Amino acid sequence: MLGMSNITKRFPGVVANSQVSFDVRSGEVHALLGENGAGKTTLMNILYGLYQPDEGEIRLRGEAVKFRSPKEAMNQGVGLVAQHFHLARRHTVAENIGLGLKGVPFFFPTKKLEHHISELGKKYRLGVDPNALVWQLSPGEQQRVEILKALIQGVKILILDEPTSVLTPQEAESLFEVVKRMRDAGEAVIFISHKLDEVMAIADRITVLRKGAVVGTLNKSEATPSKLAQMMVGRDMPNVQRKGTKPSEKIALSLRDVWAKSERGIDALRGVTLEIKHGEILGVAGVAGNGQAELIEVLTGLHKVSRGSIKLDNQDLTSLNAKGLFEVGVAHIPEDRNHVGVVPSMSVAENMVLRQYRYRPFTKAGLLDWGAVDSFAEKSIKDYEVSTPSKDTVTRLLSGGNVQKVILARELSGQPKLVVAAHPTYGLDVSATALTHELLLKQRERGAAVLLVSEDLDELFKLADRIAVMFAGRVVATLETEKANREEIGLMMAGSKVAA
Numbered sequence: 150m151l152g153m154s155n156i157t158k159r160f161p162g163v164v165a166n167s168q169v170s171f172d173v174r175s176g177e178v179h180a181l182l183g184e185n186g187a188g189k190t191t192l193m194n195i196l197y198g199l200y201q202p203d204e205g206e207i208r209l210r211g212e213a214v215k216f217r218s219p220k221e222a223m224n225q226g227v228g229l230v231a232q233h234f235h236l237a238r239r240h241t242v243a244e245n246i247g248l249g250l251k252g253v254p255f256f257f258p259t260k261k262l263e264h265h266i267s268e269l270g271k272k273y274r275l276g277v278d279p280n281a282l283v284w285q286l287s288p289g290e291q292q293r294v295e296i297l298k299a300l301i302q303g304v305k306i307l308i309l310d311e312p313t314s315v316l317t318p319q320e321a322e323s324l325f326e327v328v329k330r331m332r333d334a335g336e337a338v339i340f341i342s343h344k345l346d347e348v349m350a351i352a353d354r355i356t357v358l359r360k361g362a363v364v365g366t367l368n369k370s371e372a373t374p375s376k377l378a379q380m381m382v383g384r385d386m387p388n389v390q391r392k393g394t395k396p397s398e399k400i401a402l403s404l405r406d407v408w409a410k411s412e413r414g415i416d417a418l419r420g421v422t423l424e425i426k427h428g429e430i431l432g433v434a435g436v437a438g439n440g441q442a443e444l445i446e447v448l449t450g451l452h453k454v455s456r457g458s459i460k461l462d463n464q465d466l467t468s469l470n471a472k473g474l475f476e477v478g479v480a481h482i483p484e485d486r487n488h489v490g491v492v493p494s495m496s497v498a499e500n501m502v503l504r505q506y507r508y509r510p511f512t513k514a515g516l517l518d519w520g521a522v523d524s525f526a527e528k529s530i531k532d533y534e535v536s537t538p539s540k541d542t543v544t545r546l547l548s549g550g551n552v553q554k555v556i557l558a559r560e561l562s563g564q565p566k567l568v569v570a571a572h573p574t575y576g577l578d579v580s581a582t583a584l585t586h587e588l589l590l591k592q593r594e595r596g597a598a599v600l601l602v603s604e605d606l607d608e609l610f611k612l613a614d615r616i617a618v619m620f621a622g623r624v625v626a627t628l629e630t631e632k633a634n635r636e637e638i639g640l641m642m643a644g645s646k647v648a649a
Contacts, residue, residue, distance in 0.1 A: 150175045150337055151196075151227075151306055156205035158191050165191040167361045169205070173306060173337045178328060180340045180348040183358035184381055184578035185550040189341055192358070193308050196339075197229045198222040228299030229308040232576075234291050236283045242266065243279040246298050269300055273330045274323075287643070288436060289320030296327065307331065308339045311576065313347060318606055318639035325351050343578060345374040346607070357381055382580045389586045391612055392594065396429035401598035402448075402567055407457035409443050417443040419622040421457070425567075425598040430589065432613030432630070433602040436642050440622040441602045442484075445571045448600065449481040450474045461567055475504050478566035482556055482573045484602075486549060490556045493545035497537050498526035500544050501559045529558035534584060550581035557588055568592050568599045574608060586612060606635055620644045 151173040158166040166188045173179045183189045194200045196207065198216030207214050209225055216222040219229070236245050243262050250262075263279040270276050275293045283291060292312065299307055309328070313321040328338050328351055342348055348355060355372055357364040357380040364380045402425040411417040418440050425431045435441050446452030448459065450471035459466045466474060471481075483489040491500045502511050502522050510521045526540040535554045537547055544552060553573070561568070570589060574582040589612060592599055603609050609616050610630060617627045618641040625641055 150210060152208040153192070153196065154206045154208070156192065156195060156202045156207075158188075158195060158200060159203050164361050166195070166202075169358070169361070169363055171356055171363070173339060175305075175337055176332050176335045177353045178332050178338045178340055178351055180342065180352035180355040181358070182342070182345075182348060182355060182377060182381055184580055185576070186360075186548040187358040187381070187578070188361040189358055190310075191361075193229070193310070193339070193341065196222070197227060197308065223299075223302055223304065226303060226305035227308070228302065228304035228306070230292065230295045230299065230310065230312065232311045234295055236291060236294060238282075238284040240283060241279065242277055242281050242283065242286075242294050242297075245283060245294060246279075246301055250302065265301060266297060269297055272334075273300065273327050275300075275327060287320070289323065292320075292324065293327075304336070306337045306339065308341070310341045311343065312340070313342070313344065318635055319643065321347075343576070343582070344605075344607070345377055345579070348377070349374060359383060378579050381578065389583055389590065389611075391430070391590060391614070394428070394594070396593075396614055397427040397596065399427050400424050401427045401429075401462060402600070403458075403460045405458045405460075407447065407459065408455040409447050409452055410455055411443065416455075417622050418447070421622075421624055423617055423624055423627065425600060427598055428593055428596045429615070430593050430599040430601055430613045432609035432616040433600065433619060434604070434606060434609055434616055434638055434642055435619035437604065439619045439642075441571075441619055443622075444619070445481075445484075445569055445600075445602060448474075448567075448569050449479060449483075478563075480560035480563070480565035480568045482553075482560055482568065482570040484571040484575065486552045486556060487545070491544050491552055493543070495544060496541050497530070497535065497544055497547070497555055498522055498540040500555050501526050501529055504559060505563060525562075529555075529562065533558040533588075550577050553577060553581060553585065557585065561588060561592060564595070565592070565597055568597055569602075570599065571602045572604065573601070574603075574605070606638060610635070618642060 153169065153171045156166050156169040169188065169192055171192065181189050191200065195202050198218045198221050214225060243266060246266060247262050266279045275297055277290050277293045283294065312324060331338055340352060349369065349372065352369055354366060354368055355377065356366045357377060359381060404421055404423050407418055407421040408416060409418040421444060433441055443452055447454050450469055450473065454467055461477060464477060466477065487493055492503065502525065505511060506517060511518055523540060530537060530540060533554045536551050544555060573585050577585065589599055589601065601609065601613060613630050615627055616630055616633055616638065617624050618638055620641060621644065
């Protein structure tokens, strides 16, 4: 159906794809795996017409093709559902889908389009109300809209980029059913994911990229998670597991009846009460938009509390700003690495001391000690396995995984009392994920309290001692991880169940 032969793409100083050959058959789910920077995104951007290859050829149904834009790719039956949805939130489902269609008349054919959406929804079981406003939909429902947008334009090859990253377990299962129906209908799906278990569950074939080149293509029957991980990183991966040691009985972090408003003035946190002990990881599960972001922000000094109290080792933190919280031992690993975590235009070394440059040993007699900065940066680059040409490299030139390592080096080097980690492995490859997990567990072992906010239930079950579930700004349940049930937590995340 589709063949990409000897695709090469160069950027200044970087070969993103080197002689990559990749093919997709009709009625197949083909997974694409690789570390951050392996060339997956570049390859798919070429297929979708966002980039032009420097060398190589694309053939579709036996004919050589060149896609100079996403529009041309879509016209030839190639569609993309990105990690971040491209929907007009204040418009209806039907309006969003209609905006992408060719030849839509001045008088919008609402009824005809609604009928078409309903028919496609029935065929693929993509049930969504055509008249619903997008902002009223769950992430899973919004994803269905994106898929319907592609299918209604006759897409026969659909690229799904990290499609389960914002879904509940139930929504992920529904997506897999949709993918299977597309495969059964003869369409092809290219499935990009960092979750090896998902790939094993859904893929017919798997292609692995490393450093811009194809390592190999396997049938699912030939693959195992450990084999795929080894192909991705070129070595066996460590088995990172939470040790059986129990947390201290001493409470580190305490929130009592905390309320906070969103930017729109709506109550985003509604009486949140929780505790974290020394040497404990508390996981927070929830679908995006249920108060997790505001919880992180009030704990890191980026958002004001309306009422309630926050204490760390009985010290009141409620009114402290970000600088004050850092000084009392609060570390922050933010969700948005590039806009909150680092200053992209500054060097790796500068970003590594961005929070602590005011203090010894980096400042002496009011002057910055560049020798101390450079020494710390060089040691951190080695200790945290940061892949960078030098400490003086501008941070925006690093991959997402290496930017995260810079943040981890800065935030964890000072032995914090509390680590607030927001989606710390989002978009990371298997190697960077393993390192991040190992570092968080080391903080637990040395007695720090860790608040881990993640939409990845596998991650929470692996690392957390307890899991708190948030819905509509409240903590609806806090469960011992060993006694928790994934399905039950998924229902709570969706607001369908409250713990007894």
